[in-house]
Amino acid sequence: MIRALHPQKPKLVVIGNGMAGARLLEDVLACDPSRFDITVFGDEPYGNYNRILLSNVLNGTQDAKEIFLNPLAWYEENGITLHAGKRVTKIDREAKLVYAEDFSVEYDYLVFATGSKPFIPPIPGTPLHGVFAFRTLDDCRNIAEYAKGRKTAVVIGGGLLGLEAAKGLMTHNVEVTVVEMSPWLMSVQLDEAGGKVLGQTIANLGIKARAGTVTKELLGHMNVTGVKFADGSEIPADMVVISAGIRPNSELAKECGITCDKAIVVDDQLRTNDPAVFGVGECVQHNGMIYGLVAPLWEQTKVLAKVLTGADATATYTGSKIATKLKVMGVELASMGRINDLQPTDEVVQFSEPARQVYWKAIIRDGKVSAACLLGDLAPADDLMRLFHAGAPVPDRRLELFFTAGSAKKEVSLADLPDSHQICDCNGVCKGTIVTAIKGGKCTVPAVGKATRAGTGCGSCKTLVKGLIEAVAGGVKADPSESWFVAAVPLDKPSLVAEVKARGLKSVSAVLRELGAGDDEKSRNGLASMLKSIWGTEYIDERDSRFINDRVHANIQKDGTFSVIPRIYGGITTAEDLIKIGHVAKKYAVPMVKFTGGQRIDLLGIRKEDLPGVWADLGMPSGHAYTKALRTVKTCVGSEFCRYGTNDSTGLGIDLEKRFQGFEFPAKVKLAVSGCPRNCAESTVKDVGVIATEGGEWEVSVGGAAGAHVRKTEVLCRVTTKEDALRVIGRFLIYYRDNAKWLERTYDFVPRLGIEKVREIIVNDALGICAALDVEVEKTVAAYVDPWLERDQPVYAGQFEDTKRVPLPVL
Amino acid sequence: MTATVTRVQLCTLADLPTGLGRGFEVGGRPIAVFLGREGQVFAVDGKCPHKSGPLADGMLIGEQVVCPLHAFRFDGNSGACDQESVCGIQAYATEVRDGTVFVTVPLS
Numbered sequence: 001m002i003r004a005l006h007p008q009k010p011k012l013v014v015i016g017n018g019m020a021g022a023r024l025l026e027d028v029l030a031c032d033p034s035r036f037d038i039t040v041f042g043d044e045p046y047g048n049y050n051r052i053l054l055s056n057v058l059n060g061t062q063d064a065k066e067i068f069l070n071p072l073a074w075y076e077e078n079g080i081t082l083h084a085g086k087r088v089t090k091i092d093r094e095a096k097l098v099y100a101e102d103f104s105v106e107y108d109y110l111v112f113a114t115g116s117k118p119f120i121p122p123i124p125g126t127p128l129h130g131v132f133a134f135r136t137l138d139d140c141r142n143i144a145e146y147a148k149g150r151k152t153a154v155v156i157g158g159g160l161l162g163l164e165a166a167k168g169l170m171t172h173n174v175e176v177t178v179v180e181m182s183p184w185l186m187s188v189q190l191d192e193a194g195g196k197v198l199g200q201t202i203a204n205l206g207i208k209a210r211a212g213t214v215t216k217e218l219l220g221h222m223n224v225t226g227v228k229f230a231d232g233s234e235i236p237a238d239m240v241v242i243s244a245g246i247r248p249n250s251e252l253a254k255e256c257g258i259t260c261d262k263a264i265v266v267d268d269q270l271r272t273n274d275p276a277v278f279g280v281g282e283c284v285q286h287n288g289m290i291y292g293l294v295a296p297l298w299e300q301t302k303v304l305a306k307v308l309t310g311a312d313a314t315a316t317y318t319g320s321k322i323a324t325k326l327k328v329m330g331v332e333l334a335s336m337g338r339i340n341d342l343q344p345t346d347e348v349v350q351f352s353e354p355a356r357q358v359y360w361k362a363i364i365r366d367g368k369v370s371a372a373c374l375l376g377d378l379a380p381a382d383d384l385m386r387l388f389h390a391g392a393p394v395p396d397r398r399l400e401l402f403f404t405a406g407s408a409k410k411e412v413s414l415a416d417l418p419d420s421h422q423i424c425d426c427n428g429v430c431k432g433t434i435v436t437a438i439k440g441g442k443c444t445v446p447a448v449g450k451a452t453r454a455g456t457g458c459g460s461c462k463t464l465v466k467g468l469i470e471a472v473a474g475g476v477k478a479d480p481s482e483s484w485f486v487a488a489v490p491l492d493k494p495s496l497v498a499e500v501k502a503r504g505l506k507s508v509s510a511v512l513r514e515l516g517a518g519d520d521e522k523s524r525n526g527l528a529s530m531l532k533s534i535w536g537t538e539y540i541d542e543r544d545s546r547f548i549n550d551r552v553h554a555n556i557q558k559d560g561t562f563s564v565i566p567r568i569y570g571g572i573t574t575a576e577d578l579i580k581i582g583h584v585a586k587k588y589a590v591p592m593v594k595f596t597g598g599q600r601i602d603l604l605g606i607r608k609e610d611l612p613g614v615w616a617d618l619g620m621p622s623g624h625a626y627t628k629a630l631r632t633v634k635t636c637v638g639s640e641f642c643r644y645g646t647n648d649s650t651g652l653g654i655d656l657e658k659r660f661q662g663f664e665f666p667a668k669v670k671l672a673v674s675g676c677p678r679n680c681a682e683s684t685v686k687d688v689g690v691i692a693t694e695g696g697e698w699e700v701s702v703g704g705a706a707g708a709h710v711r712k713t714e715v716l717c718r719v720t721t722k723e724d725a726l727r728v729i730g731r732f733l734i735y736y737r738d739n740a741k742w743l744e745r746t747y748d749f750v751p752r753l754g755i756e757k758v759r760e761i762i763v764n765d766a767l768g769i770c771a772a773l774d775v776e777v778e779k780t781v782a783a784y785v786d787p788w789l790e791r792d793q794p795v796y797a798g799q800f801e802d803t804k805r806v807p808l809p810v811l
Numbered sequence: 812m813t814a815t816v817t818r819v820q821l822c823t824l825a826d827l828p829t830g831l832g833r834g835f836e837v838g839g840r841p842i843a844v845f846l847g848r849e850g851q852v853f854a855v856d857g858k859c860p861h862k863s864g865p866l867a868d869g870m871l872i873g874e875q876v877v878c879p880l881h882a883f884r885f886d887g888n889s890g891a892c893d894q895e896s897v898c899g900i901q902a903y904a905t906e907v908r909d910g911t912v913f914v915t916v917p918l919s
């Protein structure tokens with residue numbers, strides 16, 4: 001026996017005989033065929049096969065036999081002991097033993113190549129007969145077998161794999177519907193326009209698609225008979241294939257004490273925290289990234305083979321760029337990078353030819369292709385792919401990207417800011433700290449935020465954080481939570497609103513109980529605001545979902561005191577009110593009286609227990625200067641006094657503020673009105689700005705800000721009367737309130753939709769909702785209550801009380 | 812060293828708003844007391860170690876007290892902070908008997 005002849009040969013054990021495991025064996029043999037005594041475990045009862053060709057097996061273009069990579073004889077010839085159909089159940093790292101059901105094997109080096117398993121969403125009905133995942137040869141056979149004689153199939157998940165499954169099912173003569181939760185198909189690889197083109201293309205193939213649809217339940221007693229969606233609708237289904245993503249197989253590693261995060265954590269040498277244990281493939285996480293395509297795995301196995309055999313003990317794996325082509329017959333699609341992750345400074349090059357269903361889009365960042373998608377015609381794909389992988393500069397004439405790709409030249413170096421450079425100014429977090437977190441596997445903006453607090457203040461540095469993740473980890477991980485309205489409930493806003501209405505959830509705690517997957521203060525604040533706008537007076541107001549500012553109706557300051565800003569409509573006050581404010585400032589020894597940037601007077605340093613008294617003495621309503629609500633309407637002097645003024649800016653400002661006071665929004669909202677284009681009220685950097693024109697009209701523009709971000713408004717429309725201005729602004733505000741994500745300012749919301757679309761909806765009533773928006777404005781105006789009135793009647797114990805002093809008992 | 816502790820009567824349960832905190836000063840020591848939605852009562856230091864935020868004005872998320880100023884979180888049972896760089900706070904044993912809330916604080 002070979003083993004007897006080489007008693008000293010180190011023992012290499014590989015767990016997993018899939019794409020990565022088998023490739024590793026080949027790479028190891030290529031480096032040094034006689035270095036190790038090799039044993040491999042695979043829990044599938046086969047030699048190894050090419051998993052990515054399973055779709056061909058399903059659609060009948062290839063026979064299962066044709067996709068085997070290495071026959072059993074290959075293992076034998078190379079002296080590899082293969083335990084096919086044997087699952088590794090336990091590892092003893094101390095004794096360096098790997099246990100299968102009924103035996104154990106010793107190792108000197110151990111490699112995890114356990115891949116992943118399909119993610120089955122937690123919806124009722126998944127155990128029914130006729131419900132399948134799509135991962136293994138057996139799945140493939142079972143699906144094909146079950147499909148015989150069936151009529152309808154539903155594929156849950158409109159990603160790459162889901163579409164392959166759908167196409168495969170078509171060949172079995174079943175009618176297929178693909179259901180996708182995101183608003184369009186293949187949302188990881190495509191933007192909205194691309195998703196639409198793809199939808200068209202597959203519709204032409206005879207596959208129905210329902211995007212933006214959440215599956216609620218699989219129906220049936222023994223066998224699945226239908227699928228029910230979150231909106232209550234149902235469709236019949238004789239079978240269901242679930243393709244909703246994957247989960248790495250890392251439990252075994254975790255159980256034996258190997259460090260795992262989302263997957264098994266490995267370093268640049270694919271080594272885990274145990275120097276004798278390694279990992280490759282879909283079961284590992286390198287620099288926070290998990291790769292679900294084979295190309296990266298092959299880069300990994302190559303490095304690991306060198307490291308293991310000592311062919312190049314210093315070889316390192318530094319991450320991969322992801323690019324893929326869809327293999328669905330009849331659909332030409334190539335994708336590289338993350339197309340949806342667009343930064344404000346990115347250049348977008350786009351070409352579309354709807355008649356042929358051709359859509360090309362490339363995103364250029366720092367002069368290089370950072371992402372692209374090509375649909376319908378893949379002529380430029382290879383050149384683009386090459387530029388993408390090489391990180392080579394794109395041609396100066398961007399058109400050449402698509403019509404003749406430029407030649408690869410020198411690589412531009414990464415943004416080399418020093419580690420001490422401060423990225424997050426709110427929390428004082430430096431680049432070095434963030435990079436360390438990213439290297440520690442925090443590869444989403446929220447994850448970095450959680451670990452370092454970067455980006456958790458005003459949020460204006462989030463794009464920088466994202467850029468760093470890209471630079472360090474090679475890509476921001478797909479993070480489904482980005483589309484959620486708030487972090488604690490895994491639903492986007494439309495689904496959340498629908499669920500809340502369907503279930504009649506009227507309090508934050510009810511929403512968290514029924515739909516929540518967590519809890520945090522920002523989510524509660526967001527839910528409170530949303531519920532209030534949905535239910536109005538029926539909303540059950542729980543004070544523990546409010547931030548302190550909203551509990552005591554004043555802005556908390558760094559020393560725990562509060563500031564009070566009396567409502568001064570339009571910034572116009574009177575001598576009486578000024579005197580009153582002065583008296584109050586004196587009476588309560590207000591340490592600082594300040595004019596704010598919004599033309600209001602701020603009384604700073606007021607103690608909590610003095611708040612009711614201050615308000616009573618002032619007798620003016622709350623300035624709402626701290627809320628996610630309408631704050632101030634800034635005005636200029638206008639036609640009343642200014643020699644240039646062409647219209648009554650103060651009058652309109654006061655009317656706007658009176659009408660919209662107390663309106664709550666996903667973020668703060670500031671307005672301004674200027675009496676002529678000299679724009680003294682700085683209306684072009686407000687959420688809504690109004691400027692009187694020479695012709696006697698009002699120009700209404702939206703989406704501006706002069707805070708952490710500076711953005712100029714975009715013109716929405718011109719109106720001739722004050723009433724029209726009030727109406728159109730009211731519509732815009734309600735539309736924003738109901739459709740923006742929590743904490744999304746108008747300067748993100750407007751460009752996200754595009755000003756043309758906003759104009760279509762608000763001005764031209766393209767959706768036919770303007771009347772409903774008007775009704776909502778009236779409802780909200782009517783619901784306004786000055787929260788300062790709580791001064792007379794605290795709504796909970798101790799609302800405006802100072803700390804209670806309790807003496808220690810005398811012993 | 813032996814620490815001497817004493818049990819002090821604080822307030823009635825009705826004095827604590829559900830899910831919210833109230834500030835106390837027990838023998839000169841600032842303490843934030845929270846009543847959780849499940850009826851638990853937590854008592855922790857009243858001042859945040861970060862920049863002295865008044866924790867009684869914070870929010871209670873599950874069993875964590877969230878500082879109102881910069882949102883550092885502290886475990887209501889142990890006082891541990893969720894950020895490595897920030898030291899935790901002192902948590903005090905509480906007890907509710909017949910609707911009266913007691914807290915145990917060190918004597919010194």
Ligand SMILES: Cc1cc2nc3c(=O)[nH]c(=O)nc-3n(C[C@H](O)[C@H](O)[C@H](O)COP(=O)(O)OP(=O)(O)OC[C@H]3O[C@@H](n4cnc5c(N)ncnc54)[C@H](O)[C@@H]3O)c2cc1C
Nearest residue numbers: 016018019020042043052087088114115281282292293294
């Ligand atoms: C239908 C389909 C089509 C695809 N198409 C493409 C494509 O076109 N392009 C592309 O790049 N990628 C594609 N992929 C993804 C690609 O197949 C995976 O990224 C790749 O297979 C991952 O390789 P792996 O070795 O890490 O895991 P796997 O190939 O899943 O291998 C892991 C193996 O380990 C076994 N195992 C797990 N735990 C144990 C244990 N405890 N004991 C013993 N054995 C164990 C598993 O059973 C499995 O056989 C496709 C995937 C599927 C399912």
Ligand code: SF4
Nearest residue numbers: 636642645675676680
């Ligand atoms: S914007 Fe025009 S009207 Fe208003 S104050 Fe300036 S110059 Fe006068």
Ligand code: FES
Nearest residue numbers: 859862864878881
């Ligand atoms: S003072 Fe408490 S978090 Fe800053």
